[in-house]
Amino acid sequence: MRTRTPAPLLTVRGLSRRVGARKLFDIAELDFPRATAIALTGVNGAGKSTLLRIVAGLEPAPGATASWTDADGTAHTVPLSPLPMSLRRRIAYMHQHPYLFRTSVRENIAYGLRHHGLPRDEIDRRVGAALGWAGVVHVQDTAPDKLSGGEIQRVALARAKVLEPDLLLLDEPTSSLDGxxxxxxxxxxxxxxxxxxxxxxxxHDRELINLPGVVRWKLGEGRLDTRHK
Ligand SMILES: Nc1ncnc2c1ncn2[C@@H]1O[C@H](COP(=O)(O)OP(=O)(O)O)[C@@H](O)[C@H]1O
Ligand SMILES: [Mg+2]
Incomplete structure (x- = not known):
């Protein structure tokens, strides 16, 4: 029996960025495999954050596109900027220093679901599950400026997960934490x-990079090595 490689979740084409005369990256085609954890490494200033932000639709990327095929075989190709709603709902991005709105933790997690116009009882159910998942039930009514660094990261992860994205883009999720x-x-x-x-x-966190099944991508000298060992 022949085994087929499953189609990627997304294929992004034409990812390039210059800073002045310096080419950060110029990536003709990049497959995001399904159900995979990927550690993106590279020296400071290599362009890792910029790459994530472009894929999240948060930075202009003239000419860059994203393509995918639905379960029924329908193929789609869309521009990455402005990122269309069909893709925005499937991608969650977490900043290195997550910004939480100055309301309660619960409201922060509910925000995206309200934006999507979900019914109130569905929002309550999903937010409750996400609070429990991230272990932040005890601070659900607390203002973000009263949280520890670890709690902020966990609330930000819950805020991303509650949207049930296919693709999560996490910028240095553990770099401000210890213990x-x-x-x-x-x-x-x-x-x-x-x-x-x-x-x-x-x-850069060895323990995260060494989790079972984690694939390494390394960005440097203008290119992305997706088979880095
Ligand atoms: N908006 C911007 N304007 C000018 N330079 C920028 C901008 N954003 C990033 N850079 C530069 O691009 C390079 C890559 O930045 P970044 O993506 O933050 O790298 P990394 O996350 O790998 O450390 C850095 O040299 C940074 O100074
Ligand atoms: Mg960075």
């Missing part, structure tokens, strides 16, 4: 990948 807080975030990221989502994390 137990870091271990908790590593465990949550492992669960996101085990659920069958694709997680691309900019990361």
């Amino acid at each position: 137990h807080a870091r271990e908790q975030v590593i465990a949550l990221i492992g669960e996101l990948a085990a659920e069958g989502r694709t997680v691309v994390m900019v990361c």
Whole structure:
């Protein structure tokens, strides 16, 4: 029996960025595999954050496109900027220093679902599940400026997960944490990948990079090595 490689979740084409005369990257085609955790590494200033932000639709990317094929075989190709709603709903991005709105934790997590116009009882159910998943039920009514660094990261992960994205883009999710807080975030990221989502994390954390099944991408000298060992 022949085995076929499953079609990628997304294929992005024409990802390029210059800063002045310096080429950060020029990537003709990049497949995001399904249900895979990917650690994106590279030296400071290599362009890792910029790459994530372009794929999240947060930076202009003239000419860049994303393509995918639905389960029924319908093929789609769309521009990456402005990112169309069909894709925006499938991609979640987490900034290195997540910004939380100055309301309660619960409202922060509910925000995206309200934006999508979901019914109130569905929002309550999903937010409750996400609070429990991230271990932040006890701070659900707390203002973000009263949270620890670890709690902020966990709330930001819950805010991403509650949208049930296929692709999570996490910029240095553990770099501001240590000890137990870091271990908790590593465990949550492992669960996101085990659920069958694709997680691309900019990361120097050995423990995250060495989680079972993590693929390494390395950005440097204008190119992305997707088979880095
Ligand atoms: N908006 C911008 N204007 C000018 N330079 C930028 C801008 N954004 C990023 N850069 C530069 O692009 C390079 C890559 O930045 P970044 O993507 O943050 O790298 P990394 O995340 O790998 O450390 C850096 O040299 C940075 O100074
Ligand atoms: Mg960065």
